[in-house]
Amino acid sequence: MTTTDLISAVAPAPWRALDSLELPPFDAAPLRWHGIRTAHAALKAVRAGDLSGLSAGDWPTPQQALHAFLGAADGHCFSVEPHAWVDLHEPQITKGLAHFLNAGSHSVRTRRILALLQAVQPSNSLPVDFTPEDVVGARAISEAHCGAMRRFIDVIAWVQLRDGRRIGTVIEAKLGHEITDGQLSSYEAAAAKPPYSLDANAARFVIVAPSLTDSILGELRQHPHRMWPTQTQGWKFIAWRVLLTRLGSALAKSECDDDDFVRFRRTVWRCAA
Amino acid sequence: MTSTATTLELPQSVFEYLTQPNLQAAVQSVLDHGTKKLPSGLEWNELPQYFRAVLAASSVQVDWALAHEHLWRSVWPSLVEGWSPASLDEQSTRDFDANVSVEKCWSDEWLWRCFTKPSARGASTMRRRATSPDILYLGVSISLNGTCVGVSIEPSTAAAGPDAALFHFDDDAEAWRSVEQSITSQTLDLSELQQAARQALKWANPSANSIK
Numbered sequence: 001m002t003t004t005d006l007i008s009a010v011a012p013a014p015w016r017a018l019d020s021l022e023l024p025p026f027d028a029a030p031l032r033w034h035g036i037r038t039a040h041a042a043l044k045a046v047r048a049g050d051l052s053g054l055s056a057g058d059w060p061t062p063q064q065a066l067h068a069f070l071g072a073a074d075g076h077c078f079s080v081e082p083h084a085w086v087d088l089h090e091p092q093i094t095k096g097l098a099h100f101l102n103a104g105s106h107s108v109r110t111r112r113i114l115a116l117l118q119a120v121q122p123s124n125s126l127p128v129d130f131t132p133e134d135v136v137g138a139r140a141i142s143e144a145h146c147g148a149m150r151r152f153i154d155v156i157a158w159v160q161l162r163d164g165r166r167i168g169t170v171i172e173a174k175l176g177h178e179i180t181d182g183q184l185s186s187y188e189a190a191a192a193k194p195p196y197s198l199d200a201n202a203a204r205f206v207i208v209a210p211s212l213t214d215s216i217l218g219e220l221r222q223h224p225h226r227m228w229p230t231q232t233q234g235w236k237f238i239a240w241r242v243l244l245t246r247l248g249s250a251l252a253k254s255e256c257d258d259d260d261f262v263r264f265r266r267t268v269w270r271c272a273a
Numbered sequence: 274m275t276s277t278a279t280t281l282e283l284p285q286s287v288f289e290y291l292t293q294p295n296l297q298a299a300v301q302s303v304l305d306h307g308t309k310k311l312p313s314g315l316e317w318n319e320l321p322q323y324f325r326a327v328l329a330a331s332s333v334q335v336d337w338a339l340a341h342e343h344l345w346r347s348v349w350p351s352l353v354e355g356w357s358p359a360s361l362d363e364q365s366t367r368d369f370d371a372n373v374s375v376e377k378c379w380s381d382e383w384l385w386r387c388f389t390k391p392s393a394r395g396a397s398t399m400r401r402r403a404t405s406p407d408i409l410y411l412g413v414s415i416s417l418n419g420t421c422v423g424v425s426i427e428p429s430t431a432a433a434g435p436d437a438a439l440f441h442f443d444d445d446a447e448a449w450r451s452v453e454q455s456i457t458s459q460t461l462d463l464s465e466l467q468q469a470a471r472q473a474l475k476w477a478n479p480s481a482n483s484i485k
Contacts, residue, residue: 026286026332028296030325035299037319038312 077248077266080259088271090175091143094154096268097171098142100261101157108256110138113157115250119243120169120206122236127202128167135159146190153187156196168198172235174209175272179219184235205235210272212237241273281347281461283415284336286329288459291417296333303330337415338375341384344413347463348422348470349386355478356388356409363387371410383423383446385412409477410448413466419453422466424473435476439469449473 088096101112110132118126140157158168170191172184188205191198207216220235244265251257283291290296303326306312315323352358364387365372371385378384389406412423424435425448434440440449451469454462 023332024328026284026289026336027325027329028286028289028293030322031296031299031303031329033322034303034312034326035295038299038302 077262077269080263080266082267082270090173093268094142094173096264098140098155101140110135111254111256113138113159115254116157117169118250119246120204130161134161136162146186151186165199166197167202169204172207178215206238208238208240208243210240244269279464281463283340283459286333286336287340290333291456300330300333303327334379335375338378340415341378345384348413348466349411353388356390359387359389382416383412383414385410419455421451421453422470423448423450436472439472
């Protein structure tokens with residue numbers, strides 16, 4: 001019998017003295033505060049495109065940080081390294097995006113473009129009720145001609161439904177350049193007409209940029225929705241990091257992603273987000 | 274069975290943890306830091322709030338173990354005919370791989386109690402000496418996936434198990450486990466778990482009735 005055993009045999013265990021200690025009721029508020037505080041730190045790092053500055057003790061991997069606090073680990077481009085040797089400019093990003101959206105079979109192309117249409121919606125869901133089986137065609141075009149002199153839509157993408165409607169989106173991709181006068185109006189007009197003919201009730205117009213600048217804010221106020229019928233149309237802003245995160249998640253869900261596309265998006269993140 | 278109650282009230286902390294993903298991330302983050310270091314970038318004026326977060330995370334972890342212990346008592350009998358219950362000291366020191374602690378309950382999401390009887394087979398495995406007794410493991414689990422009960426007999430339990438409609442073999446736990454019931458309310462309905470436990474005990478000792 002050890003000394004400790006002997007002491008235990010004649011005296012109650014020391015921890016029993018804590019029986020009478022009254023404990024405070026459980027309060028989750030400090031934990032929520034901690035979650036918000038750490039989520040802000042994660043977001044700051046995500047915006048900077050580099051999680052390496054985070055304390056290793058906070059999150060073992062960037063993927064876990066994203067999953068824990070942003071709920072966006074699946075399909076996120078942080079799972080791969082970017083092409084470090086290239087600095088993508090606007091036309092390269094939009095061409096690359098259209099290239100990867102159009103890649104593969106009809107099924108893959110359809111699912112990728114549906115993922116994009118979902119990602120540009122604030123609700124992260126498709127604007128009208130239809131199934132992939134209703135889709136008879138899908139296409140994405142970069143630098144799409146819009147009729148006006150020297151003006152091109154950065155990316156226009158749509159799916160064609162069996163009933164003839166085209167559900168689509170127009171993306172104005174910004175990477176530091178200003179939006180010029182009349183640019184957005186001419187894109188709106190072009191999208192409504194052949195050869196694009198997007199369905200007026202479901203078209204989505206977005207300006208994608210690293211952040212919402214005063215210049216973009218001014219444009220959004222000037223272009224609420226001139227020729228499109230409902231309040232939900234009109235130009236909206238979406239940050240690159242949000243679009244890329246949502247797109248990655250939607251692509252993963254519909255199982256139509258591939259390694260090249262992920263690495264392209266990771267490179268875009270490095271250059272634009 | 275040990276209890277006639279067919280419901281169990283989860284601690285508030287455990288229920289909130291199980292049902293709120295943001296709390297799960299926060300608790301895990303605080304526990305990962307431990308009590309010996311602080312998260313990077315913490316300000317002096319944030320210190321009291323962070324210490325309270327440590328208290329809350331510790332509450333979740335300890336209540337988690339308490340909830341497992343309560344669930345175990347609500348589902349399994351403390352005595353099983355034909356088997357001798359192992360003490361906590363025995364479970365910690367003998368080759369049961371079933372020591373009990375707050376930390377282990379938290380990381381494993383299981384609580385096991387062991388029962389022994391002299392080996393009728395006289396056989397040995399690589400892990401156990403020829404003189405080792407047979408060991409009956411009875412366990413409960415609470416996790417984000419739900420609740421379930423588990424049962425295992427050493428040596429060799431994978432070949433045949435309890436009622437196949439209720440149990441499947443879990444390679445990780447090396448035990449038969451029942452179908453998980455998702456947690457949607459702070460009050461758990463135990464009737465299915467108790468039914469599964471009765472079936473498991475019949476399998477563990479077909480010739481005997483379990484007793485309290």
